[in-house]
Amino acid sequence: MTAKLLAIVLLTVKEAVRKKTFVILAIFAAALISSSAFFPVLDESSRLRLVEQWAIRATTLFAALIAVFLTGASLPSDIEERRIHTLLSKPINKTTIILGKFLGFTAVLALAILLMGTVSYLYIRLVHALGDETMPPLEARPRVVAAEFAAVGGHEELDPDGKRHILPAGREGSFTWIFRGLDRDEFDERIDGNIRMGISHGTELWGDIFVTFHDPQSGRQVRTTHSIKYNSLFPITVPRDIVGATGEVRMTVSKTDPRIHLSVREENAALSASDRGFLANICKGLILILGQTLIVMTATLMASAFASAPVSILFGLFVWFCGGFYGFTVESLKTSERMVAQIEKRIERGDRYRQAPNEIDPAIVKAANFLARNALTAIPNFGKFDFSHYLLNNLSLNASTLAGASGYALIYILVFLAAGTAVLHFKDFC
Incomplete structure (x- = not known):
């Protein structure tokens, strides 16, 4: 079982290399360096914060794109080109195939995020070294x-x-x-x-x-x-x-x-508290990014077990988009619910309430809020993986926060993997 699983993992990694996945790292480096175009209009502190923000956002974005496009096309192409028939004709079950794909893509994504993190760290250090005495220190304080x-x-x-x-x-x-x-x-x-x-x-x-x-x-x-x-x-x-x-x-x-x-x-x-080390904090931040990316990857892998490559890619992008806007959606719901609550209190007091011509009926808003609240329970909250707050405020990411985010990611990963494996078991490739 271990040898068969390792074989699938190696095939998956070779597939990623064959598709020139790591070429995107050159695009990432170019995007990061392009931030220097804004330097002439910024002071020393703003330059550093811009580079830090740019580095984190770019790493998160490019990691998600690699996860979605690489994973979304892998299993469907194996099915269309009948490579999966060759695998299934050997004593390899479907669980081994999807688990091997997952581990292989995890290795690729971990390496890609590590490389992007290294480039980001070196570039941040360079910008800091070229600054004057007004440049904020690179530190991470609990x-x-x-x-x-x-x-x-x-x-x-x-x-x-x-x-x-x-x-x-x-x-x-x-x-x-x-x-x-x-x-x-x-x-x-x-x-x-x-x-x-x-x-x-x-x-x-x-x-x-x-x-x-x-x-x-x-x-x-x-x-x-x-x-x-x-x-x-x-x-x-x-x-x-x-x-x-x-x-x-x-x-x-x-x-x-x-x-x-x-x-x-x-x-x-x-x-x-005293500085715990900027590099160590960056490494912990990369673990957060990896956790978020693995959720997107396993969601895409699950979809690819029963859908075509374009549909799987769109589903992965949908999960990434919804997870990123989770916090904004929650705040919007709170605003909407407060508005409805104020109207209901006015009605309870006997105050006259007249609905404006362009105003949505409060009952409809209340029903929409209820549906949205329930839908959010199935959507991952990527705010738990946002490292930018720690980086921009020189805060050390503590172990409990990192462990909590990792556990949160693990739940979604296991659910998506289990669902993908179940679908693959019932799918007929004949």
Whole structure:
């Protein structure tokens, strides 16, 4: 069984080489280098972010194209040219064939993504080396979030998504994030972090705030003043010796003027541990891209078990497109559902509701939302594999996130493989 499976894997890899699959890498390199055309109108920081974004998007796109077009045409061409009859005439079952195809294409895609990742890494390093002192560092820092959040003053409000909370502070209000289990050795000489919050001072959307770090064991405090703008990310820093033996640190945001109004989300504040290595982070990001690509590949392979090459390719592109727009679709549904909920509340209160001539009936919108919600349960969410957020914000991709995304991909891969194998078993090639 192992020898037969290996033979199918090698045949699949040879097929990919014969079709000059890796020529697309030259196109990828040209597309990546073309980003330099925008350099003259960008500052140093924007150049680096452009190259990083371009590299991730291009790697994801070209990997998906390789997966769809290579996989979609393989099995149908074997059937049309009767090569599969030669395989089935030998003691090789259909499960071995589709599993061998999967492993072979996985090897090809892994190599292609590795090569594209290598080109991307070297190009990013080159752009960074040619920049001046204003160029952001190439680093990957773990994001350390608070174990507990507390607010003094104000009241609690639901966000539009109905899950997270905003806690506006009253005249004497403040916000406190409690970090536990911190290890001083996990940080540089100074602990960096950032906060994003809303602020208003009369008609002005800016103001000054106090940020106070407190070690409850020793009683030591470090207070700094920051001038911030509404909903803008602002950096914070404190000496790492604020972390005591207990590993607990409290960070409190308070107002310099009682007339200032503050609002914040619990998750909008975090600390950054020391650099874990840019190259290691890139490698973890490539694993995310591989996971997403394998979902597209196995979906295409499943379709190729019963459909023609063009149909299989279109199905693979459909899965890739829908998975990429999963997050946008979810947000659109939330907006639509909020609109319907507002109309229903008005009707419940007895308010008069008159439908505009070009407005869709709320009942129809509600039914469409219900169907869309159920359809989304079968569509993979490729937002789980988006590495650009980590790369552009110098964040280290943690092991739990990587493991969660890998497990999520594995579920879809196994389902598509099982479905493709089942279809192939019932298909007659005579």
